[in-house]
Structure formats: C-alpha cells, structure tokens
Amino acid sequence: MGTIDTYGTPDSSVYLNWGTSDTTTTSEYLTSAPLDMARYMLLTKASDSETYTWGRNFYKVNQYASSSVTTDTWRAWGDWADSAYQKVLVPKITPLARMREILASRRAPAFIVPGKQDIYDFGRKALGPPKTDAELRARQTLRRVIGEDKWRLFCRNGFISVTAPSGLVYQVYPAHGVTNVFDMGECVERLCVVLTGQFPPTDSLIMRYLMILNNEDDFRSRANTHTVYKKKAIAPQIDTRPLQLIFAELRNQAVA
Amino acid sequence: MTVATQLEIKVIGNATHKFDISNELTILEGTTEPEKGKGIGCFRVLCGGDDGGDKRITWMSMVLEQIREAKKLFNELVREGLVPYRVGLDGKQTSEVMTEFDPSAEEVIFLPVRAVAGG
Numbered sequence: 001m002g003t004i005d006t007y008g009t010p011d012s013s014v015y016l017n018w019g020t021s022d023t024t025t026t027s028e029y030l031t032s033a034p035l036d037m038a039r040y041m042l043l044t045k046a047s048d049s050e051t052y053t054w055g056r057n058f059y060k061v062n063q064y065a066s067s068s069v070t071t072d073t074w075r076a077w078g079d080w081a082d083s084a085y086q087k088v089l090v091p092k093i094t095p096l097a098r099m100r101e102i103l104a105s106r107r108a109p110a111f112i113v114p115g116k117q118d119i120y121d122f123g124r125k126a127l128g129p130p131k132t133d134a135e136l137r138a139r140q141t142l143r144r145v146i147g148e149d150k151w152r153l154f155c156r157n158g159f160i161s162v163t164a165p166s167g168l169v170y171q172v173y174p175a176h177g178v179t180n181v182f183d184m185g186e187c188v189e190r191l192c193v194v195l196t197g198q199f200p201p202t203d204s205l206i207m208r209y210l211m212i213l214n215n216e217d218d219f220r221s222r223a224n225t226h227t228v229y230k231k232k233a234i235a236p237q238i239d240t241r242p243l244q245l246i247f248a249e250l251r252n253q254a255v256a
Numbered sequence: 257m258t259v260a261t262q263l264e265i266k267v268i269g270n271a272t273h274k275f276d277i278s279n280e281l282t283i284l285e286g287t288t289e290p291e292k293g294k295g296i297g298c299f300r301v302l303c304g305g306d307d308g309g310d311k312r313i314t315w316m317s318m319v320l321e322q323i324r325e326a327k328k329l330f331n332e333l334v335r336e337g338l339v340p341y342r343v344g345l346d347g348k349q350t351s352e353v354m355t356e357f358d359p360s361a362e363e364v365i366f367l368p369v370r371a372v373a374g375g
Contacts, residue, residue, distance in 0.1 A: 134309025136287050141300055141310060144289075144363065145343045145351070176375055194375035195368075197304035206302065207367055210341045214353050224374035 095250035102239060102246060127155045130200075138202035145206070162209055164216045172208045175201035178226055179208060191223035263311060265303040273336050277313060278325040284312040292345065297326065297359065301333065301366040310365075323359045330357040330364070338366040 093101070130136040143151045146160060154160050159177070162170045168188075171180040181189040193211070195204045211219040239246060263275045263283060277283060284290065290298040290312065299313040313329065315322040334340060340354040342361045354364065 132309075133287055137309040137312075140287065140289055141365065144345050145365075147345075192375040193372060195302075195304070196371045196373050197368075199302065199304045199371075200309055203302050203304075203310065206365065207372060210343075210351050210365065210367055211369075211372070213351050214341060218369075222372055222374050 095253055099247060099250055102243070127158055132200060135200035135202060138200045138206065142202050142206055142209075145209070160205065160209065162212045164212050166216055168216075170208070170212050172205055172212070174205040176204070179223070187228050190226040190228055191220065192226060193219060193223045263313075265301055265311060275329065275332055275336075277329065280315070280319075280322045280325040281329065282314045284314060288312075290314045292362075297362055297364070299326070299329065299333070299364050299366060301338065302368060304368075304371070317359050326359070327357040330354075333366050337368065337370050339369045341365045341367060 130139055142154070146154070150160055159171050159173045162172055164170060167183075169182040171182065173179065176192070176194055179191045179193065180187050181191060193208060195207050208219070263277050264272050265275060284298075290296045295317045297315050297317050301311045301313070303311055313326075315326040317323065330340065341351045341364065342354045342358065343351040343363045343365055345362055351365075354361065
C-alpha cells in the first residue's frame, strides 16, 4: 500500500493503462477523478491481495465479466467508483447541518427521494436544474413527448420507463447512464448506448426512448452489454423519531 | 422568433451540413417553444455541437407554401442520414418512424442515428 503513495503528486492525474478496445471511456473517467478518489480505488484493489504493477497493462477497470491475465483481475467499475466516492468525497455532515437536513425533509412540498436503495441501477436521484440552455431545450422536448405524468416521475426518479413492443421494460437514464432491461420485474440486461458528440444529457434519453419504441432490435444491436449485478437491497433509513430526541442525540454527539 | 436562411447542423461527430432554410419557415431561438394546438408543426433536429441541444424549425400546417418548404427540408434531412420520428404530444401516442412527410404531424424529432453507438 505504501507504494501507491509514492506515485504522482497531489496535483497529478492517476493514469491506468490497459489493452482492450473499450477502455478509453474508463480512462477518461479515472483520469478525471479526483486524485484521492482514484488513489482510494487503487488502495482498495491492492488490499485484495492482488499484485499490481504501476504503469503497465495490469489493472483492468471494466464492466465485462471477470477473467484473469497473469496477475490481473477484472473488476466492475461501478462498484469501485461508488465505494471510493463514499469514502473519500462524501462530505462529513455536522450535527447542525444534519438537523437542518431533517427539518428540510419534513417540510412540504418536496420530492421524497428514498436514496440508493434500488437493486440494479445507480439509484434514484431527483432531477436537478438544467445546466445549459441546450439541456433546457432537450427537457422541454422530452416533456412534450412523454406527457406531464411521466415527466413528474422523471423529475423525481431521474429515469423513465419504456415498454417496448417486445414486452421488455427499459429503464432509461439520461447522459451516459446504462439502460436496465426488465423482464417480468427481473433485471435481465444492462445496455449502454450513447450519442457520440456533444449532446445534452436529455437528448441521449430521447434517443434511447425513440429507438426502443421504434427500432428495438437496432437499439440492442448497437448496445454494449454490461453485467447485471444483484446487490442486496437496502431499505431507506428515514428517521421518523420526534425532533426533540434527534436534537438531543445530535447535541450529545457534538459535545462528545 | 427569427428567420435564418442557412442552418448549420452537425449530422454526425464533427461533420456538418448546411441546410437552406426558406424564409417561409421559422427557426425558434433559445428556449422558445412552438405554440400547441394552433396548427403549427415543428421539426426538432438533434444535432449536438458547441451549444448542443436541438434546432427547432416550425411551419404552419395550413399554409401551402410553408408545407412545401417543410417537405423539402424534411427530405433533405432524411437524405443526410437523420431519421424522422413522429411523436405525439403529452404522451397521447407513441412515436413512429416517418417514411414520408406528413403535414399534419405536429412534432417530428430528427435523430442522427449514425451518431448512436455502444458505450
């Protein structure tokens, strides 16, 4: 583990090299990650007793099924990035900030977002405000196409569900989100189809929506298939105790 | 609303194509939306680019000259590889791929399918 700390400086990017054709995107993700997060991912990998060598084709961060090449092992990018993010980048919340959060969540009106509890996907995230005019235009288009009811669900959950002519249900996310395919309530596939070029995130969603409804076979033929991970479902932890009790507990924590 | 005579649209990647837009048609600027239920048809061309987003061109479905120009633009966009999807509004109906121009279509989304790839 000490070896990792000697590579790079706090300002340098962490770059990992690999040999498959589908790794460019992963490289961009990793090199753009904050150095601490990338280091944490490297630390996590080294702690699994897998040998690794800095600077050569050794560490394959990829979504494909596991295989071993010499001492290398395939891992799922999503799992590693998520754990690194939770450990490194999630800010520590002070008791006062936590109290404010609880008070805000109990005020109406609000989108109730249960948090990361879904088994198959990235988790439900309420839609944030559009960052550019292009994204605003794309959302306007989407809203006109899917209608108000589905639009509200999209704002709350961050995805739309599309039932294809084949009967499969596609859970479609904007931007580079992987599309989850459900058959009779069971996730059977995860497909990734993107619009190459500079498109706002919702345009990608519109593309997927239109293709699934009209050219499902074409959509599937273009898609890269990703592994379906069945994680344990975690129930949302919503604190419903009286505020006085919560306040007393937080105050004791602060004092301690 | 403003009218332009030429519209540069990225059809795939960095390749662009300049489409001549007749003065009969209207290009909506910014985030202006076409009015609903007033016989206004709208082409939404997903074209990406530096400012991203879609380009919106509208026409009146009761004006013959505008229909003619819209049809001309429709054929040109299809020739450049964009696939037209006719969509219903407010979730009323699902979309369908258009094989030919229909002046009664209220909303047509042009998708650059050549830019669609696995990720």
